[in-house]
Amino acid sequence: MPVFERHEYLARIDKVKTRMAAAGIDTLLAADPANMNYLTGYDGWSFYTPQVAVVSAALAEPVVIVRLMDANGAKVTTFLDHGNIVGYPDRYVQSTERHPMDFIAEEIERRGLGRGVIGLEMDAYYFTAAAVGALTRGLPNARFKDATALVNWVRVVKSPRELQYMSEAARIVEKVMATAFEAIRPGVRQCDAAALIYKAEIEGTPEFGGDYTAFVPMLPTGIGTSTPHLTWSDRPFVAGEATILELAACRHRYHCPMARTMFLGSPPPRLADTAAAVVEGLNAALEAARPGVTAEEVEAAWRRAIAKSGLTKESRIGYSVGLNYPPDWGEHTLSLRPGDRTVLQADMTLHCIPGIWMDDWGFEVSECFRVTPSGGEPFARVPQALYLKG
Amino acid sequence: MPVFERHEYLARIDKVKTRMAAAGIDTLLAADPANMNYLTGYDGWSFYTPQVAVVSAALAEPVVIVRLMDANGAKVTTFLDHGNIVGYPDRYVQSTERHPMDFIAEEIERRGLGRGVIGLEMDAYYFTAAAVGALTRGLPNARFKDATALVNWVRVVKSPRELQYMSEAARIVEKVMATAFEAIRPGVRQCDAAALIYKAEIEGTPEFGGDYTAFVPMLPTGIGTSTPHLTWSDRPFVAGEATILELAACRHRYHCPMARTMFLGSPPPRLADTAAAVVEGLNAALEAARPGVTAEEVEAAWRRAIAKSGLTKESRIGYSVGLNYPPDWGEHTLSLRPGDRTVLQADMTLHCIPGIWMDDWGFEVSECFRVTPSGGEPFARVPQALYLKG
Numbered sequence: 209m210p211v212f213e214r215h216e217y218l219a220r221i222d223k224v225k226t227r228m229a230a231a232g233i234d235t236l237l238a239a240d241p242a243n244m245n246y247l248t249g250y251d252g253w254s255f256y257t258p259q260v261a262v263v264s265a266a267l268a269e270p271v272v273i274v275r276l277m278d279a280n281g282a283k284v285t286t287f288l289d290h291g292n293i294v295g296y297p298d299r300y301v302q303s304t305e306r307h308p309m310d311f312i313a314e315e316i317e318r319r320g321l322g323r324g325v326i327g328l329e330m331d332a333y334y335f336t337a338a339a340v341g342a343l344t345r346g347l348p349n350a351r352f353k354d355a356t357a358l359v360n361w362v363r364v365v366k367s368p369r370e371l372q373y374m375s376e377a378a379r380i381v382e383k384v385m386a387t388a389f390e391a392i393r394p395g396v397r398q399c400d401a402a403a404l405i406y407k408a409e410i411e412g413t414p415e416f417g418g419d420y421t422a423f424v425p426m427l428p429t430g431i432g433t434s435t436p437h438l439t440w441s442d443r444p445f446v447a448g449e450a451t452i453l454e455l456a457a458c459r460h461r462y463h464c465p466m467a468r469t470m471f472l473g474s475p476p477p478r479l480a481d482t483a484a485a486v487v488e489g490l491n492a493a494l495e496a497a498r499p500g501v502t503a504e505e506v507e508a509a510w511r512r513a514i515a516k517s518g519l520t521k522e523s524r525i526g527y528s529v530g531l532n533y534p535p536d537w538g539e540h541t542l543s544l545r546p547g548d549r550t551v552l553q554a555d556m557t558l559h560c561i562p563g564i565w566m567d568d569w570g571f572e573v574s575e576c577f578r579v580t581p582s583g584g585e586p587f588a589r590v591p592q593a594l595y596l597k598g
Numbered sequence: 599m600p601v602f603e604r605h606e607y608l609a610r611i612d613k614v615k616t617r618m619a620a621a622g623i624d625t626l627l628a629a630d631p632a633n634m635n636y637l638t639g640y641d642g643w644s645f646y647t648p649q650v651a652v653v654s655a656a657l658a659e660p661v662v663i664v665r666l667m668d669a670n671g672a673k674v675t676t677f678l679d680h681g682n683i684v685g686y687p688d689r690y691v692q693s694t695e696r697h698p699m700d701f702i703a704e705e706i707e708r709r710g711l712g713r714g715v716i717g718l719e720m721d722a723y724y725f726t727a728a729a730v731g732a733l734t735r736g737l738p739n740a741r742f743k744d745a746t747a748l749v750n751w752v753r754v755v756k757s758p759r760e761l762q763y764m765s766e767a768a769r770i771v772e773k774v775m776a777t778a779f780e781a782i783r784p785g786v787r788q789c790d791a792a793a794l795i796y797k798a799e800i801e802g803t804p805e806f807g808g809d810y811t812a813f814v815p816m817l818p819t820g821i822g823t824s825t826p827h828l829t830w831s832d833r834p835f836v837a838g839e840a841t842i843l844e845l846a847a848c849r850h851r852y853h854c855p856m857a858r859t860m861f862l863g864s865p866p867p868r869l870a871d872t873a874a875a876v877v878e879g880l881n882a883a884l885e886a887a888r889p890g891v892t893a894e895e896v897e898a899a900w901r902r903a904i905a906k907s908g909l910t911k912e913s914r915i916g917y918s919v920g921l922n923y924p925p926d927w928g929e930h931t932l933s934l935r936p937g938d939r940t941v942l943q944a945d946m947t948l949h950c951i952p953g954i955w956m957d958d959w960g961f962e963v964s965e966c967f968r969v970t971p972s973g974g975e976p977f978a979r980v981p982q983a984l985y986l987k988g
Contacts, residue, residue, distance in 0.1 A: 252827040253813055256723070256926035277913055277955055280825035298913035299937075302930050304747075307721075331697075331728035333646070334925070338721035338746065356728065357694075399807025403800035410793035410830075417789025417832030423643055424810040435670035437642040440800075442807030523667055523688035534924045535724070536646035540692050547689075565667055 210249030313346025327355030380457030600639030703736025717745030770847030
């Protein structure tokens, strides 16, 4: 049932243990659901209750601790020996008297891992301040160290199988974007277009289905294009307005995101001009994205290309992407922006999305790409130009 | 654009201020996206970066602090004066050098709110230990107090408009469940059924569209029914197996969840017997759910009803439900379980879901209901029995 071979999980765990040793961490509690999946295969929508994968130099394979009703889910989806899957009783769930991390601390103590240095993902989604409080109280003999993104940094370079899943997601996203271009027209309710987009994401292709994406489909329209993260309403699309499509497809939790912009009618010159300049800048960034180049140098290539257009952009133009769960397909490691001196390596995968948001309009175009010696190679093939209709 | 009248938001804020005063809290930082929405109307998929709504006795209306690119989204969706919408620069986003809460702490200080007691939602999703660390370092003149679920407890009793949105979600979920019963048959890929379910959730009815739900559709099948939170694969449904449908619909972020179980073929007696007993127990719980009764008394009514069947259930049978964002439509307040002595009030809304999970099979049936003097009144009308097909 796990979607990678056992040896691939073991290789990942080895890399994490090497980083742990370098950071002086004896035992790591990975609470980020993407990190739990990466290290064990665990895949379930159970991250709304606290859970961890425990990695320790003293353990051959991780121990997964989840809510009791989810332990069977871990048996079905992970490569782990069932002795390494532990469920906590339901009385810990959303209780005002006890925290699931009380139980998890006891289990860690019981397994002899309550001493030495324990690494915690202090800035991971779903791993709250209360969780950290319960762990530190429950493990008085341990010292704690911030291990935010330690596993994430191992995830940045993709294996052949991971690249395959992202390519499969790309085949799906090509269909998704075609569905969106077809569905959106004046008078159609936004929710009806979003429904067809969702359907296309999940049904996938005849060869493989799609998984849920870490962001829901974003299709801000009209004045909504001035900001990137509004979701649909049941108002209709209107002739003479733009719609930004920030969509994706997902295969075994690996994403291929894609943004495009469409306009119903004849676009105002400022939008058409912006589109041309941003597409040129995007491709300049892709051209620059080779092994040995830094993240900030990729951003600088974009910046040089758009300089003559008069456009400026304060926010980052991209980030590492791949395996993830809601609410974010980004990996929280490198970003394409000034000051990020991360050196690109072959088979890193990024989402370059130089969105432009003005006071009452905006434009987005993006590519999810793989770093290769000949530049960033997009996973999906969809024309980059402003899509005009009607 | 906000989906409630201004006076409804102001009434909510007043209730929160009353609770704050009782708890000795001068300023509350609400980071839970559902609480931010409840207090201001803010609705965007931006909770993957830190953000807060600030409520203070010293302020007539809340201040919302979000990422700069999302500030326009707050202008579009909230009732707030634009002077109370603040965006932080992108250099704070997913940086290893600075945290968005550094900026937020400065903004709170700048507005003269950096003294006295500040309440923090220590166990809210998306509000990490690192966020708390940055706030406490950045506000050295404040004292901090745990305010987890303070706003959530105000949310438990619903207004007429909130009940209307949940009723609209119920109209959608009736269509969603019919779509699922129709789509699932032997040989159909799970992803294709999930795609049609998603489409039905979002397209809604001709009168109103649906919103994204806080859980994705769950449709564990075969051995997967032994655990509740696995999502679909691209394997086909198989004759002679059960599928659990834990679905929902959402309207303006208000949910009506619903679980049903279907079987392709003639069900084994143990499943049919369990279904009959659980349906009886569910209705005993609904019958008991009246104002003045405690949450644990509702669970006891279920427990008495199923005693003769020999079934037992360790986990809670329900929880408060309504406005929410991924990953959970539950409100994290009362639960229907032993020890919860919360007294039910009219117009509380709960999801009673007494799922039974055995080693290799399971059964679920649920109702989302409103507490009324004549018992729990389900929002949706879908037969509760095991759904048999083919």
